Structure formats: C-alpha cells, structure tokens
Amino acid sequence: MNLVTNNKWIGQRTIRPDGMDKVTGRAQFAADTTMPGMIWGKVLRSPHPHARIRSIDTSKAEKLPGVKAVVTSKDIVDFPVEKGAVMLGIQDMRWMCRNVMARDKALFPGHPVAAVAATTEAIAAEACKLIEVDYEVLPWSIEIEDAIKPDAPILHEFNKFDGKPSNIVGRLEHKKGDIAEGFKKADVVIERTFTTRPVHQGYIEPHACLISVAPDGKTTIWSSSQGQFMVRAMTAYLTGIPQSDIRAIPAEIGGGFGGKTIVYLEPLATLLAKKSGRPVKMVMTREEVMRATGPTSGSKSTVKIGATKDGKIVAAHGTFYLQAGAFPGSPIRGAAGCSFTPYDIPNLLSEGFDVCSNRSKVAAYRAPGAPIGAYAVECVMDEVAEALKIDPLDFRARNAAKEGTKAAHGPTFPRIGYLETVEAVKNSPHYAAPLGDGNGKLRGRGVASGFWFNAGGESSAQVNITEDGNVVVTTGHPDIGGSRAGIANICAELLGIDYRRVSVIIGDTQTVGFSNLTGGSRVLFASSMVVTQSTEKIIQTLRERAAKIWEIDPEAVKWEQGAAHPVSPNAGQFEPLTLKELADKAPAMGGPIGAGVQLNTAGADGGFGTHVCDVEVDVDLGIARVIRYTAVQDVGRAIHPGYVEGQLQGGVAQGIGWALNEEYIYTKEGKVDNPGFLDYRMPVCSDLPMLDCIMVEIPNPKHPQGVKGVGEVPLVPVMAAVANAIYNAVGKRFYALPMSPPKVLEKLDEPTRQAAE
Amino acid sequence: MAKVHVTTTINGEPMEFLCEPDDTMLDALRGPLALTGSKEGCASGDCGACSITLDDRLVCSCLMLAVESEGHEIGTIEGMAQGEKLHPLQQKFLEMAALQCGICTSGMLVASDALLKKNPDPTEEEVRFWLAGNLCRCTGYDKIVRAVMETAAEMRAQ
Numbered sequence: 001m002n003l004v005t006n007n008k009w010i011g012q013r014t015i016r017p018d019g020m021d022k023v024t025g026r027a028q029f030a031a032d033t034t035m036p037g038m039i040w041g042k043v044l045r046s047p048h049p050h051a052r053i054r055s056i057d058t059s060k061a062e063k064l065p066g067v068k069a070v071v072t073s074k075d076i077v078d079f080p081v082e083k084g085a086v087m088l089g090i091q092d093m094r095w096m097c098r099n100v101m102a103r104d105k106a107l108f109p110g111h112p113v114a115a116v117a118a119t120t121e122a123i124a125a126e127a128c129k130l131i132e133v134d135y136e137v138l139p140w141s142i143e144i145e146d147a148i149k150p151d152a153p154i155l156h157e158f159n160k161f162d163g164k165p166s167n168i169v170g171r172l173e174h175k176k177g178d179i180a181e182g183f184k185k186a187d188v189v190i191e192r193t194f195t196t197r198p199v200h201q202g203y204i205e206p207h208a209c210l211i212s213v214a215p216d217g218k219t220t221i222w223s224s225s226q227g228q229f230m231v232r233a234m235t236a237y238l239t240g241i242p243q244s245d246i247r248a249i250p251a252e253i254g255g256g257f258g259g260k261t262i263v264y265l266e267p268l269a270t271l272l273a274k275k276s277g278r279p280v281k282m283v284m285t286r287e288e289v290m291r292a293t294g295p296t297s298g299s300k301s302t303v304k305i306g307a308t309k310d311g312k313i314v315a316a317h318g319t320f321y322l323q324a325g326a327f328p329g330s331p332i333r334g335a336a337g338c339s340f341t342p343y344d345i346p347n348l349l350s351e352g353f354d355v356c357s358n359r360s361k362v363a364a365y366r367a368p369g370a371p372i373g374a375y376a377v378e379c380v381m382d383e384v385a386e387a388l389k390i391d392p393l394d395f396r397a398r399n400a401a402k403e404g405t406k407a408a409h410g411p412t413f414p415r416i417g418y419l420e421t422v423e424a425v426k427n428s429p430h431y432a433a434p435l436g437d438g439n440g441k442l443r444g445r446g447v448a449s450g451f452w453f454n455a456g457g458e459s460s461a462q463v464n465i466t467e468d469g470n471v472v473v474t475t476g477h478p479d480i481g482g483s484r485a486g487i488a489n490i491c492a493e494l495l496g497i498d499y500r501r502v503s504v505i506i507g508d509t510q511t512v513g514f515s516n517l518t519g520g521s522r523v524l525f526a527s528s529m530v531v532t533q534s535t536e537k538i539i540q541t542l543r544e545r546a547a548k549i550w551e552i553d554p555e556a557v558k559w560e561q562g563a564a565h566p567v568s569p570n571a572g573q574f575e576p577l578t579l580k581e582l583a584d585k586a587p588a589m590g591g592p593i594g595a596g597v598q599l600n601t602a603g604a605d606g607g608f609g610t611h612v613c614d615v616e617v618d619v620d621l622g623i624a625r626v627i628r629y630t631a632v633q634d635v636g637r638a639i640h641p642g643y644v645e646g647q648l649q650g651g652v653a654q655g656i657g658w659a660l661n662e663e664y665i666y667t668k669e670g671k672v673d674n675p676g677f678l679d680y681r682m683p684v685c686s687d688l689p690m691l692d693c694i695m696v697e698i699p700n701p702k703h704p705q706g707v708k709g710v711g712e713v714p715l716v717p718v719m720a721a722v723a724n725a726i727y728n729a730v731g732k733r734f735y736a737l738p739m740s741p742p743k744v745l746e747k748l749d750e751p752t753r754q755a756a757e
Numbered sequence: 758m759a760k761v762h763v764t765t766t767i768n769g770e771p772m773e774f775l776c777e778p779d780d781t782m783l784d785a786l787r788g789p790l791a792l793t794g795s796k797e798g799c800a801s802g803d804c805g806a807c808s809i810t811l812d813d814r815l816v817c818s819c820l821m822l823a824v825e826s827e828g829h830e831i832g833t834i835e836g837m838a839q840g841e842k843l844h845p846l847q848q849k850f851l852e853m854a855a856l857q858c859g860i861c862t863s864g865m866l867v868a869s870d871a872l873l874k875k876n877p878d879p880t881e882e883e884v885r886f887w888l889a890g891n892l893c894r895c896t897g898y899d900k901i902v903r904a905v906m907e908t909a910a911e912m913r914a915q
Binding site for chain 1: 793803833857889892
C-alpha cells in the first residue's frame with residue numbers, strides 16, 4: 001500500500017462539489033424536471049391484500065378526454081416463473097415483472113394493476129377510477145406466524161418447502177463446528193426469541209421519473225435512484241427496449257438507504273410514453289411510497305448463546321425468519337451472515353428463512369438484515385454477560401473476532417478493527433461519565449456491536465484535464481451522501497492541486513462506463529479506486545509531456561504539488577511545469593489529457609462498530625428517550641470526516657426510530673394503517689440528542705487510500721444498544737420492537753423474569 | 758375549472774400567475790412559477806421540505822392554497838442568497854456538512870432563517886423544537902443543529 005502522507009485534502013472537511021446547488025435550491029431532483037409536451041402518469045393499485053385478477057377492462061378510462069395511454073401487465077415483458085431465475089444484481093426479473101404490475105394475482109394492497117397517462121395528473125387519477133378490475137378476493141396473511149402455518153393461504157403455488165406448497169421461499173445457513181457439542185461445554189446458556197416490525201427507509205424524496213421515448217425507441221429517463229445503470233437494465237428487461245437505446249440520466253437523489261435500488265415507476269412510465277408518444281412524468285405520493293415500496297422485513301428470531309464461566313462463548317445458534325413481502329428476497333443473508341460475526345465462536349449455526357406474505361415486497365435498507373439479527377444477538381450477549389457478571393464490553397472483547405478469525409460466512413479476517421471499537425467505547429468520556437440523576441425518570445446505559453460485509457464491484461471513472469488546466473472527474477454512481485466530496489479530495493490530493501479545481505459529476509448511462517449501484521457501503525471504496533487509477537494515468541501522461549518538453553527521460557520527471565519537476569539536479573535544471581502550463585501546451589504536445597478506468601473492484605473488507613447509548617425512561621408515560629449516544633466505528637480512513645460522521649449519525653438516528661417508534665401498523669383488512677409521516681413517526685429533531693462519533697481509522701490494506709465502507713454499519717447495533725440501555729434503566733428486557741410508550745408501559749406492568757434460566 | 762389569476766410578491770419581486778382554485782402554494786411554486794427549490798415530501802405538512810415564509814411567518818407551502826398568496830409576500834429558498842453572496846446559514850451548512858442528500862435542505866434553511874429572525878440567540882432545545890417540523894432522514898440532525906447554533910453566534914457577533 002502506498003498511502004499518501006502529509007495530506008493536504010484527504011481527511012479535510014472540504015466543501016462538497018454539489019453543495020452550492022443544494023443550499024440554494026438549484027439541485028435538480030427527479031420531480032423537479034419537466035419537458036415540453038409532458039403528460040402525467042398515475043397508477044391504479046389493488047385495494048386487496050390477496051386477489052386473483054379475473055379481468056381488467058380499461059375501455060372507459062381510455063375514452064376519458066385527456067387520457068393518452070393505458071397499460072396493464074399485458075404490456076410488460078413476462079418472465080415465466082417456471083423457466084427459472086433471471087437475475088439482475090440481487091433482483092430476479094420473474095418477481096420484478098410481477099412487482100411493477102400484478103399479473104394473475106394482486107399480492108398486497110397497493111400492488112399496481114394498471115397505469116394511465118393523461119394531460120393532467122387529475123385526469124389520470126380520474127381515469128384510474130374508471131378502470132374495472134374483476135377480483136376474486138383470496139384469504140391472506142401479513143405476519144410471519146400466520147404465513148408459515150400449515151393451512152396458510154399460499155402466495156406462490158409453485159413454491160415448495162419440505163415437499164409441500166409453502167410461503168417459506170428460501171433458507172440459508174452458515175455453520176462452523178458442532179453446536180450440540182459446544183453447548184455441552186457451556187456454564188451459561190441463554191435462549192430468547194425476538195420480533196421486529198417492518199420499517200420503511202423513510203427517504204424524504206418520493207420516487208419520481210420523467211421519461212421520453214422517441215418513435216425510433218430511443219428512450220431518455222430522468223429519475224432518482226441508487227443506480228442509473230440498474231434503472232436502464234431493469235427498464236430494458238421489462239419493456240423489451242434494448243439497453244443501448246435507453247439513456248438513464250441520474251437526477252439528484254433525495255435519500256434512498258437501499259430503498260431506491262429497485263424500480264417501480266420507470267418501466268410503467270416508459271410504456272406509457274411509448275404508447276402515447278409524449279414524455280410522461282410520474283411522481284408517487286407519500287401514501288404510495290408507504291404502501292407499495294420498501295420497507296425492510298419484519299422478523300422473528302431465536303438466538304441461543306452458551307458461554308463458560310471464564311467468559312468464552314462456546315456455541316451459538318440463531319434462527320432468523322424474515323418477511324419478504326409479496327415476492328421472495330428478504331435479507332436473510334445479512335441477518336444470518338452478519339449477526340455473530342464480531343465474535344470468534346467455535347461452534348455456530350446461523351439459519352435464515354425467507355417468508356412471503358401479503359405485504360409490499362421488501363427492499364434493501366441499510367445493511368439489509370444485519371440490524372435485525374444484531375438486535376437479537378446483541379441483546380442475548382448482554383444477558384449472558386450479566387449472568388456471568390462480566391462487563392458487557394469486556395465480554396465482547398474476550399470473544400472478539402480479530403485477524404485470522406474465520407467468520408461463519410466464509411472469510412478469514414485480515415487486520416480488522418473490531419476490538420479497537422470496543423476499547424474506544426470503554427475509554428470514551430461517555431462510558432466513563434456517570435449516568436446522572438434522571439429527576440424522577442429512570443436512566444440506563446447499554447452497549448452493542450455490529451458488522452456489515454461491505455462490498456466492491458463494478459465501477460468506472462473518467463478523469464479529464466480541461467483546456468485551462470482544471471479537472472473534471474466523471475463517475476457512474478449517484479451521490480447519496482457526499483461521495484463527490486471524497487472523490488474531489490482524493491483527486492486533488494493525488495494531483496497536488498486545490499480541491500476546488502476538481503469538478504466531480506455523475507455521468508449518465510451513455511457517457512460513462514458501467515457502474516453498479518450506490519449501496520452496500522461500496523461507492524467511495526469502488527469509485528475512489530478507479531478515480532485513483534485514472535488520476536495516476538494522467539500523472540504519468542503529465543510526466544511524459546514535461547519530459548518531452550525538457551527533452552529528458554520521463555523517469556527523470558516527478559509530479560509534486562501540482563507540477564512536473566526534474567527528479568534531481570542531475571536530470572537537468574528546469575523550472576517546474578504546472579498542470580495549467582501543461583494543459584496550455586497540450587494541443588502541440590500530444591493532444592487532450594484524460595484517462596478512464598473500469599474495474600471490478602475487490603478487497604472491501606467488512607466493517608465493525610460498537611455503540612453506547614444512555615436512555616431516560618418515564619415510567620408513568622412509558623416514554624423512552626435517548627439522552628446520549630456515542631457511535632464508534634472502524635472507518636478505514638476518513639477521506640472526508642464530516643460526511644463519515646454524517647453517515648454514523650444518520651444511521652444512529654434511523655436505528656433510534658426503529659427501536660422506539662417506527663413500525664407498519666395494519667388494519668383488520670390487511671392494509672397499512674399509518675401510511676404517512678405523521679403516524680409513521682420517524683425521529684424529529686427534538687426527539688434526539690447530539691450524536692457523538694469516534695472514528696477508529698485502521699486503513700484497508702487492499703485500497704489505495706485505505707477506504708472501507710462506512711454507511712451501513714452505523715444502523716446495525718442501534719436497536720440492541722437502546723434495548724440494553726432500557727433494560728439497564730428499568731430492569732426489564734424487551735423482546736419486541738418498537739419499544740414505544742404503550743409497549744413500555746405494558747412491560748413495566750409484567751412480573752419480573754429471571755435474567756438467566 | 759377556470760384558472761384564477763393571482764398577484765403576489767415572491768422573494769421581493771412582484772409576480773403574477775394562473776392556478777387552479779384548489780392548487781396548493783407548493784403546486785404553484787413548482788409549476789407555473791418554476792421555483793422547484795421547495796420540495797414535496799409528503800403533501801400533508803409533516804416533513805417541512807416545502808417550507809416557505811408568508812409575510813415572514815414560516816408555513817408549509819403544501820398546506821396553503823396558492824390563491825391565498827394574493828397580495829402577500831412569499832419567501833422561498835431561491836430568495837435566500839443575495840446574488841453571489843450566500844446567506845450565513847447556507848454558508849455554514851456547507852462548511853459543517855449539515856446536509857447529505859439535500860432534499861430537506863431548502864426547507865431546513867428557510868425554517869432556520871425564520872427562527873433566527875425571531876430568536877437570534879436560541880438554545881439547543883429551542884432549535885430542536887423549532888426544526889421538529891422539518892424531517893431529515895440522512896444526518897441525524899446533529900450537524901444541522903450545530904450549524905444553526907454557530908450561525909446564530911456569528912450573526913450576533915457582527
């Protein structure tokens with residue numbers, strides 16, 4: 001590894017390249033775009049949780065003045081279920097073609113059944129009401145317990161589990177050693193069952209797109225997503241238009257957290273635009289977002305951990321049932337694969353079960369699955385530590401995974417920073433501070449740890465030197481939380497110029513090489529790798545140009561502080577040639593200066609964090625408030641500390657919402673009963689304290705700048721840290737989320753249960 | 758439905774526009790007025806992304822009819838900077854990384870500005886309660902609160 005030292009820009013809190021647009025209201029998000037001749041699309045959605053669609057009559061809607069096109073599932077390319085999986089990234093097109101629009105059955109309330117384009121949004125909505133759908137209403141189930149009962153209504157008849165039709169649509173396991181033997185050695189064994197409710201990613205920007213299809217099929221998509229290439233590919237698959245004819249232009253994205261790694265509107269708007277010959281704009285309402293996109297899974301998990309008196313874990317068993325919603329694909333890999341990973345456990349079995357039920361198909365949400373699993377594991381860890389009378393951080397440290405530990409999901413760890421995060425919490429001012437007087441309220445402190453895989457994958461970049469000697473970097477990843485700032489820092493550092501001379505833009509699908517999604521904590525890892533290599537190529541060119549001008553060997557030229565210099569006086573006495581001077585001479589000295597690199601990046605090792613949380617519980621009202629929080633994480637290397645902290649703080653805030661308030665509530669009719677921000681109740685500013693961060697920086701040896709992904713880990717430990725803190729405050733354990741006021745009150749009225757049985 | 762003609766003042770400029778009688782102010786801003794800095798996150802007054810001022814009072818433009826702006830003064834994010842010069846809050850949000858995706862940022866800035874005009878020396882608790890109507894899902898609010906407090910301190914010192 002060749003880390004740049006004495007950094008000028010890496011590690012600095014520079015101003016992000018897209019910042020000015022965002023503080024002045026200029027930034028263009030998907031719903032901000034319009035086009036001459038544009039019309040509006042709206043979706044007709046199923047009112048039923050489960051219904052066979054016998055027929056759809058769109059004739060009355062088509063006759064309504066102002067209506068320009070109507071589409072149903074007949075217009076969408078079918079991927080027959082029996083022909084096997086057609087994977088595009090993590091999505092199977094068999095489910096995608098049915099999720100964007102119901103085919104034979106509607107599988108959740110809000111499932112699209114038709115779409116209309118009309119000259120105004122109001123006419124399109126009116127036309128939707130004129131579409132007649134003949135439904136055969138079927139029995140349904142929402143909760144895991146109901147969906148896995150032997151007599152449960154089956155969503156997908158083709159699916160078999162243990163030889164019978166089932167809503168269990170997938171299973172995976174990670175195994176190490178022999179748990180039966182392991183548990184025999186344990187002095188303390190604790191087994192608990194936990195449930196969590198589905199929670200929505202809660203991005204403030206609803207899904208939106210504007211799409212234009214020319215008569216020759218050339219299609220332009222403006223939309224907010226976590227990947228313009230994903231949008232292009234999925235739209236192509238579902239509409240039959242070749243990818244080369246689709247140009248997907250990434251608008252600014254108003255939050256995603258995994259929820260925008262999938263398409264909902266783009267294929268429908270494309271078909272409407274194709275049929276009508278007019279550009280079509282579609283924007284979801286908040287209610288549509290809540291009913292028909294995301295969320296992440298609800299879950300039921302059982303975790304059993306056995307340890308010896310000296311505080312060593314000898315065996316662990318986890319069973320994680322996760323709701324997939326209407327189609328297979330819940331994040332069991334994250335739940336089963338991440339939850340025990342901070343620990344070196346000789347005998348381990350971790351199983352995940354993917355369960356379909358009649359709610360919207362789940363979408364990725366920040367470390368998908370991992371927070372659900374960690375909630376269960378980290379709460380049991382707390383109970384085991386208590387039973388052994390060991391400080392919960394010491395218990396974690398004693399069992400910490402470190403370099404050489406083989407994780408159950410496969411890898412043997414290189415140098416990792418988990419133990420350092422535990423020690424940093426232990427040595428933090430927060431952990432040393434007394435809890436203080438709650439003035440009648442009960443106070444408690446809890447800790448928890450978490451892990452996320454991180455990811456590498458495909459990334460492309462183009463770096464070009466402008467004629468006036470400045471720099472334009474183009475990458476293919478939407479910037480969801482400040483990645484442009486990190487890229488500008490790196491490029492400026494390598495070239496030795498002011499970061500303000502580097503402009504960073506997100507290319508569209510037809511102007512930059514393939515780049516995979518912004519997700520999985522992969523973007524700065526992957527994009528800075530291709531930007532580094534592109535910039536290094538440019539530096540090589542600049543050295544060659546200077547060598548040519550000076551008539552010396554390129555090896556006798558070094559690049560330093562934004563200029564070419566002779567390596568030593570022996571190479572000759574020349575005045576430095578700056579980037580600007582070399583750009584000036586470019587036309588005569590070899591032409592334009594630019595370089596591009598495409599890579600399938602690898603080496604994104606997992607990330608670890610440990611959190612400490614203080615709560616205050618009002619036992620009369622049942623309200624638990626987080627009053628102090630510190631998130632510690634091994635962040636590899638903080639290229640832009642401000643945005644690394646922002647990732648940590650944002651993840652923590654989401655976790656606090658998940659722990660204390662957020663949940664999908666269903667009516668007796670199987671419909672979401674709280675599809676708006678008022679009743680869904682994400683944390684607002686006055687719900688939270690300042691959120692402290694400690695960044696442990698152990699550079700990733702497989703990355704030129706030491707980058708590790710940072711965006712997912714911060715959500716993983718939060719719910720357990722809050723639950724452990726509430727236990728510490730009130731002396732009762734919570735085995736279900738959210739720990740909202742009615743549930744806290746109910747629990748406080750229960751008789752006390754033994755800590756270890 | 759016949760459109761209604763509305764005469765108003767937006768960011769200090771006289772403006773006229775046509776709208777449906779049931780259009781919200783947010784519809785008018787983002788539609789005929791082409792001021793898309795105000796964002797629609799919920800259309801129910803819960804997220805604050807569409808925050809504007811009506812005669813210096815902070816309102817959600819999604820909860821106000823466009824026709825109600827007749828004869829009044831509207832302030833939006835587009836009016837916050839003076840030419841090339843950013844408002845101190847805008848500058849501080851940039852310097853302190855008090856934005857991530859940026860969709861809530863317009864509303865946060867308009868709301869913060871309204872707070873500092875009313876109360877130039879807010880406590881952290883006052884900032885948090887004032888901004889409780891502006892949802893942010895990215896930042897955890899920490900950097901936003903710090904940026905508002907620091908801007909207030911600097912503006913008081915001037």
